[in-house]
Amino acid sequence: MLFEAGRLACLRSWKSPQLIDISSVQDQGPTGSPLIIIALADEVNAKSARTIAALLGAGREAVIVAQASLPEDVAEWLPSDSIVLVRRPTREGSANPEPRPVGLYCELHEQSPRWSDDPEVVRQARYFWDAFRENSPYSLQMGSQAASFHDWFATVPDEGSPGAAPMRFIPTAVAAGPCVVVEAAIGRTPVQVLDADWRVDFSNAVLAYAEMPDGHGRFGKKTMNPLTFSDLRAPSNSVWKDVPAANRLERILTLGPTNDSDQRAVVLLTYVVPVTTDFSATRDCLIRCVDSLVRVRRMLQDPAAELEGRRNPAVAMELVKLLNSIDLVPE
Numbered sequence: 001m002l003f004e005a006g007r008l009a010c011l012r013s014w015k016s017p018q019l020i021d022i023s024s025v026q027d028q029g030p031t032g033s034p035l036i037i038i039a040l041a042d043e044v045n046a047k048s049a050r051t052i053a054a055l056l057g058a059g060r061e062a063v064i065v066a067q068a069s070l071p072e073d074v075a076e077w078l079p080s081d082s083i084v085l086v087r088r089p090t091r092e093g094s095a096n097p098e099p100r101p102v103g104l105y106c107e108l109h110e111q112s113p114r115w116s117d118d119p120e121v122v123r124q125a126r127y128f129w130d131a132f133r134e135n136s137p138y139s140l141q142m143g144s145q146a147a148s149f150h151d152w153f154a155t156v157p158d159e160g161s162p163g164a165a166p167m168r169f170i171p172t173a174v175a176a177g178p179c180v181v182v183e184a185a186i187g188r189t190p191v192q193v194l195d196a197d198w199r200v201d202f203s204n205a206v207l208a209y210a211e212m213p214d215g216h217g218r219f220g221k222k223t224m225n226p227l228t229f230s231d232l233r234a235p236s237n238s239v240w241k242d243v244p245a246a247n248r249l250e251r252i253l254t255l256g257p258t259n260d261s262d263q264r265a266v267v268l269l270t271y272v273v274p275v276t277t278d279f280s281a282t283r284d285c286l287i288r289c290v291d292s293l294v295r296v297r298r299m300l301q302d303p304a305a306e307l308e309g310r311r312n313p314a315v316a317m318e319l320v321k322l323l324n325s326i327d328l329v330p331e
Contacts, residue, residue, distance in 0.1 A: 017033055026048070049075075052077075063083070065084050109251065110253070114175070124275055128282055133152075169181065183271070184269060184296075188265065211288070212239055247278065301330045
C-alpha cells in the first residue's frame, strides 16, 4: 500500500504529501500538506469520515487509500474521489490498475422499458402531466401521438451557457406503474455498443456531478482557490435523499438511430420518473431530472465546466479521456 500511496501522490502532483494512518486523522488541522491516509476498510468509522470531510471542506487535500470498499454508512460522508481502492496484484503478477474512485454512482440501464399501451394504466400519468403543464417552467410543444400517449417537446435554456437543451417528455406507464419519461440527445458516436466499463465511468464522471442539486455541496463556492477545491461527489442515495423512495427515478443510456451522413449513432440519456399521488414530489423530481440533462450536455460540450461540487479544472481530463474513448461528439 505504501508503493500505491507514492504512485497516487505522483498522479495528483502532490510534491510533499503527509502519510498517516486513520488513527491520526483527529490530530490534523485545516491547513497543511496533502494527506494520504492508509486504512483498512474496517478501521474507518463515521466519526473519522466526518473529520476527513471537514478537513476537505476547509481546503485540506486528503485521500483514503484502502484495499476494500468502505461501509456505505461511512462512505456517504466522503466525496467519491477521496477514496481510492487499491487492489492486490493477480496471481499472474500483473500490475495494479490505476487508482480510481470506489463504487458506482448509479446504475444505467441499457434498454428502455416497454411503455404501456393501456389507456387506463397511463391515465394517472396523463392527469399529472395535465396539471404539470398548467404551471410548467418550460414552453411545451405537443409532438406525435401514439396509441395511448402524446409526446411533448421543450427547449430548456441553460443558465450556465449561451445554449439550450432540447428535451422530449412522455407521460406513460411501465410495468412498475405510471411515469413521466424525459430524455435528451447528449452526443453522437460511431461505436455500436456502450460497454459496461464505459457506463460505470460515465456514471461516476458525469452523472455524479450533473445530478448534484445547487446547494448540495457542503461548502461555499468562495472558500478557496478553485484549483485546490475538492470535488464533493457523494453516493446517489445521498444526492437524492430528499426525494421520497416512491419517486426515485431510473436512468437509461442507449444508442439511437444512426445518422446516414456520418454513420454516428445518437446517444440518448433518459430518466423515468414514477408518478405518485404526491404531486409536488413527482414535479420536483421531474424538474431535477431536466436540470441534470441540461448539465450533462453542458459538461460534454465543455469538460472543464464548473458545476456544484465540481470546480477543479483538473477533473476535465478524466472526462475528455472518456469522451475520446468512444469518439463522442457532443450535441
